Amino acid sequence: MDGDDVAYCMPEGPLFQRAYVRVHGYIALLICLLGSAANSVNIAVLSRKEMISSTNSILTGLAVADLLVMIDYIPLALHIYTDICAELNRNSYAWAVYVYFHSIFSQTFHTISIWLTITLAVWRFIAIKFPQKNRTLCNKKNTNIAIAVAYAVCPILCLPIYFAMKIRIIPSKHGHDNTTLNDTDFILNVTESKEPEYAIVMTENEELLTAIFWIYSVFIKLIPCVVLSILSVLLILKMKSSDRRRQKLLKKSAITSNEGEKARLNEDGGKRGGGGGGGRTDRTTRMLVALLGLFLATELPQAIFGLLTAIAPHLFKVCYYAFDSCxxxxxxxxxxxxxxxxxxxxxxxxxxxxxxxSTFTRLARKVLPLGTQGEPVTALKA
Structure with a gap:
């Protein structure tokens, strides 16, 4: 590492990393526990009979992927980043195998959630842009196929990560092992234990490592962010256009004395708003736009950072490790x-x-011992 490399992210990066890592485990553990409970509720509510729709099926698949990511992260947060399991050997072979598994499993299911989010945006765009074709293109069968494809293809897309890492014995401090580790080795905690200790190490094949970062930053992160940004803008423009058209129709209706004309205008407004229930359609679209905005806020910085790392690999050893683990x-x-x-x-x-x-409230009343069960409500399908 030369002097020019040190200029990047130094010394703020390492200082920040050392300060933040002390509290990361507890923050992440709290988020994972609350998030696991929240996603479990999402699955329970969205899979109810009265909630069945193409949109809710995708949201259910998304909740399953997010739930698995959080459950998988809990042992990591406990074991590495907190003192709760400090007495356990953090460099045992079994733990190295788990970290190896976690690296692949978490990335795979996070990628699934990314592509399900894209599917959700595409489905919503079709629903408001081509309402006549919505029932054909976005029917239950096609939705299930799209979800199945995401769960089948994303593990293949993440397969190169499997070849990027391997488990290696940590060199002995007493010189009995001549094995050397490079800058991209993931050593959790070197101790004086007499038992052999292991680390996750990155491949020494720089071409493979660079290719993996391109796959990670471009195909898994950047392209989805660009697609979702475009779809979000289109959805927002379509909502504004629908609002303006509905306002014009309401003004015309207010000054029209002919009852038949009023009915025709209302019917026309409903059709143009998405096949009836224009206000309901807009509420669903606004919710999904908010979901996409949240996704972009969390994923776009990762995409940009990953792309910069792929373009300038030396940043991987300096900046990336300052803000990332190994x-x-x-x-x-x-x-x-x-x-x-x-x-x-x-x-x-x-x-x-x-x-x-409404569905959550009724489900909670059935599960919890307190309270009385409310009257059923009519499903408000988008």
């Missing part, structure tokens, strides 16, 4: 951003969907 983009700061994005969907659904709130 296993392929699943570092402390980046992890926290992804976990927050996966955990707050429940709050978003509750705040923006009356149907979700």
């Amino acid at each position: 296993y392929l983009g699943a570092g402390e700061v980046m992890d926290l951003m992804a976990l927050v994005g996966s955990a707050v969907n429940f709050v978003l659904y509750c705040s923006m969907s009356r149907q979700f709130r």
